[in-house]
Amino acid sequence: MSGIVIIGGGFAGVWSAAAAALVRGESDLDITLVAPNEDMVLRPRLHRLVPEWSRVPLKRFLEPIGVSHLRAEVTDVDTEARNITADDQLLSYDRLVLAAGSRLARPAIPGSDLLYDIDTAEGAARLAGRLNGTDGARSVVVGSGFTGLEIATELAERGTVVMIERADTVAPDLGPGPRPQIEAALAALGVEVRLGTTLTAVDETGAHLVDGTRLEADVVVWTGGMRASLLTAQFPGERDRLGRLLVDRRLRVDGEIFAAGDVAAARADADHHVIQSCQFATPMGKAAGHNAAADLLDVPLVDFDPDPYVTCLDLGSAGALYTTGWERQVQLDGAQAKQLKDTILDVIHPPLDDAEEILRQAGQQSNGVSG
Numbered sequence: 361m362s363g364i365v366i367i368g369g370g371f372a373g374v375w376s377a378a379a380a381a382l383v384r385g386e387s388d389l390d391i392t393l394v395a396p397n398e399d400m401v402l403r404p405r406l407h408r409l410v411p412e413w414s415r416v417p418l419k420r421f422l423e424p425i426g427v428s429h430l431r432a433e434v435t436d437v438d439t440e441a442r443n444i445t446a447d448d449q450l451l452s453y454d455r456l457v458l459a460a461g462s463r464l465a466r467p468a469i470p471g472s473d474l475l476y477d478i479d480t481a482e483g484a485a486r487l488a489g490r491l492n493g494t495d496g497a498r499s500v501v502v503g504s505g506f507t508g509l510e511i512a513t514e515l516a517e518r519g520t521v522v523m524i525e526r527a528d529t530v531a532p533d534l535g536p537g538p539r540p541q542i543e544a545a546l547a548a549l550g551v552e553v554r555l556g557t558t559l560t561a562v563d564e565t566g567a568h569l570v571d572g573t574r575l576e577a578d579v580v581v582w583t584g585g586m587r588a589s590l591l592t593a594q595f596p597g598e599r600d601r602l603g604r605l606l607v608d609r610r611l612r613v614d615g616e617i618f619a620a621g622d623v624a625a626a627r628a629d630a631d632h633h634v635i636q637s638c639q640f641a642t643p644m645g646k647a648a649g650h651n652a653a654a655d656l657l658d659v660p661l662v663d664f665d666p667d668p669y670v671t672c673l674d675l676g677s678a679g680a681l682y683t684t685g686w687e688r689q690v691q692l693d694g695a696q697a698k699q700l701k702d703t704i705l706d707v708i709h710p711p712l713d714d715a716e717e718i719l720r721q722a723g724q725q726s727n728g729v730s731g
């Protein structure tokens with residue numbers, strides 16, 4: 361038997377591995393996780409600019425539960441022959457879980473290689489390194505979505521910040537619910553917001569905007585949104601505008617293939633698809649891993665049934681905002697929400713070195729934070 365192969369070692373990948381190991385029990389099913397990195401990266405921690413705090417050794421999660429880690433990057437998937445190419449190795453599978461996550465979509469503008477980001481641990485380390493020892497850093501943050509707001513409010517602690525937004529309102533994708541509190545927090549922190557404008561070029565010391573303005577800056581941070589891994593293009597079936605594969609209630613793409621996390625557009629409820637977030641990637645991983653193993657071992661499959669949607673947005677020294685529902689109704693703000701954000705940033709760290717605890721959590725579908 362070739363067993364289960366999981367592509368990706370983020371939230372979706374590691375929890376797929378653990379859920380598959382839970383279903384496997386004493387049987388001899390092989391489970392292999394393929395990811396190039398030695399560490400899982402807790403991307404929701406990256407805006408705090410302490411990159412080491414976001415790294416989790418995969419070995420200490422996978423070894424105790426008997427899952428092999430192949431450190432390699434998958435370049436090709438042959439769904440007819442049921443194999444993948446990972447670096448120079450050909451690996452066959454009986455069931456495949458695609459959990460290769462997402463990457464920041466970068467703009468094709470002059471100087472784009474000078475842009476900073478907090479998409480990866482390396483990106484956050486580069487930004488933190490540039491800011492170290494810079495008193496009163498001048499930052500330009502491009503984009504006022506979730507990531508833009510979290511990094512802008514963090515950078516406001518270190519100097520001046522100008523936030524650029526193409527739309528004519530701040531945080532357009534978060535809707536009107538939390539906007540008054542967001543605007544108040546940005547004003548309190550002295551973040552200058554420029555609406556209805558875009559970045560056209562970057563140079564060593566500044567940002568150029570579409571209206572001809574040039575802003576002097578030590579760092580220009582791009583937060584333009586995440587796109588699903590390009591590996592999704594190698595699978596059959598439809599993809600959405602973020603490049604995510606459409607999956608059914610059991611997170612099946614097709615035949616022997618399941619997908620979870622930022623590569624998969626699953627229904628969260630009757631009216632909404634999941635948002636690319638660890639909040640959804642974790643339970644999706646658990647459901648996909650369970651189903652991949654259950655399908656092979658003749659055990660009942662489960663439907664993906666996530667907790668109600670919530671957000672918890674860090675706003676630097678202005679606190680945080682906790683919202684519930686798709687209208688994002690504010691339930692907590694200020695210091696109380698900040699305390700909840702800190703708790704969330706703690707609990708997303710997976711348990712290590714403890715097979716019993718890892719498998720116990722793999723069997724829980726709820727994230728424990730809800731409305």
Ligand SMILES: Cc1cc2nc3c(=O)[nH]c(=O)nc-3n(C[C@H](O)[C@H](O)[C@H](O)COP(=O)(O)OP(=O)(O)OC[C@H]3O[C@@H](n4cnc5c(N)ncnc54)[C@H](O)[C@@H]3O)c2cc1C
Binds near residue numbers: 401507
């Ligand atoms: C700055 C920032 C802040 C965020 N804040 C929040 C938040 O507050 N709350 C929240 O819920 N979500 C947040 N998110 C989103 C969240 O981090 C992602 O939705 C989540 O990481 C998705 O998990 P994933 O496992 O699907 O993918 P990822 O975390 O992207 O992991 C993908 C894995 O696949 C591996 N991989 C990729 N390509 C290949 C390949 N070709 N071959 C082998 N392996 C491959 C990668 O190395 C990695 O191990 C934030 C994201 C960022 C960037």
